[in-house]
Amino acid sequence: MITAEKVTVRFGDHTVLDAMDFRAPQGQISGIHGRSGTGKTTLLRVLAGLQRPDAGTVLIDGGPAAQVGSIAMLDQHPRLVCNPRWSLTRIIREPADIARRPVDPVSVAEGVGLDPELLTRFPAQVSDGQLQRACLARALVQRPRYLLCDEPTAMLDPIATADVAELLRSIEVSGTGVVLVSHDPDIISELCSTTTELR
Numbered sequence: 789m790i791t792a793e794k795v796t797v798r799f800g801d802h803t804v805l806d807a808m809d810f811r812a813p814q815g816q817i818s819g820i821h822g823r824s825g826t827g828k829t830t831l832l833r834v835l836a837g838l839q840r841p842d843a844g845t846v847l848i849d850g851g852p853a854a855q856v857g858s859i860a861m862l863d864q865h866p867r868l869v870c871n872p873r874w875s876l877t878r879i880i881r882e883p884a885d886i887a888r889r890p891v892d893p894v895s896v897a898e899g900v901g902l903d904p905e906l907l908t909r910f911p912a913q914v915s916d917g918q919l920q921r922a923c924l925a926r927a928l929v930q931r932p933r934y935l936l937c938d939e940p941t942a943m944l945d946p947i948a949t950a951d952v953a954e955l956l957r958s959i960e961v962s963g964t965g966v967v968l969v970s971h972d973p974d975i976i977s978e979l980c981s982t983t984t985e986l987r
């Protein structure tokens with residue numbers, strides 16, 4: 789269980805999260821929605837241990853937020869987080885290489901619906917949706933207990949959106965906890981066991 793208690797984040801005199809409580813169990817999809825600028829990405833960054841809150845605590849299965857391997861984050865902007873000089877194979881396999889674990893990029897790519905023929909390409913040579921799938925593959929290679937997804941379908945057409953929804957469901961079924969930020973009310977109501985609205 790991810791347990792955030794009384795989390796407060798301020799940027800200057802702007803309080804983005806004000807003593808917020810949030811919970812996300814393993815094996816479920818927990819949704820977060822709300823208008824632009826209400827702090828959804830900020831909350832994910834706090835849960836991932838990437839942003840230190842000004843007050844409050846985050847525990848992952850009772851331990852510190854930044855436990856290695858416990859959390860992977862799927863960023864809203866894959867082009868900003870992928871090294872443009874790396875092939876998709878290298879992007880996908882890097883977490884396994886760091887952990888000195890074997891990985892088969894072809895089967896991982898197939899698992900997220902990414903055509904393995906694209907694996908030798910670089911980010912500039914694939915579409916946004918294809919790069920998002922490579923990022924999802926990279927996240928899954930980390931075998932996280934929790935996967936935090938920031939608007940994973942924002943750049944996708946309806947068919948690709950349905951594919952990603954199906955993937956998130958299978959990730960949930962495998963026992964991983966998914967936290968899903970989305971502006972799409974259909975995705976939230978279709979996939980999420982619980983929903984938190986930020987205002």
Ligand SMILES: Nc1ncnc2c1ncn2[C@@H]1O[C@H](COP(=O)(O)OP(=O)(O)OP(=O)(O)O)[C@@H](O)[C@H]1O
Nearest residue numbers: 799800804822823824825826827828829830831986
């Ligand atoms: N590093 C930062 N420094 C200053 N202000 C920031 C910083 N990061 C975010 N903010 C501000 O905090 C607020 C919340 O930002 P955040 O990105 O969390 O919102 P969001 O709900 O994810 O928005 P969107 O739906 O548009 O992605 C915004 O007003 C934003 O301008």
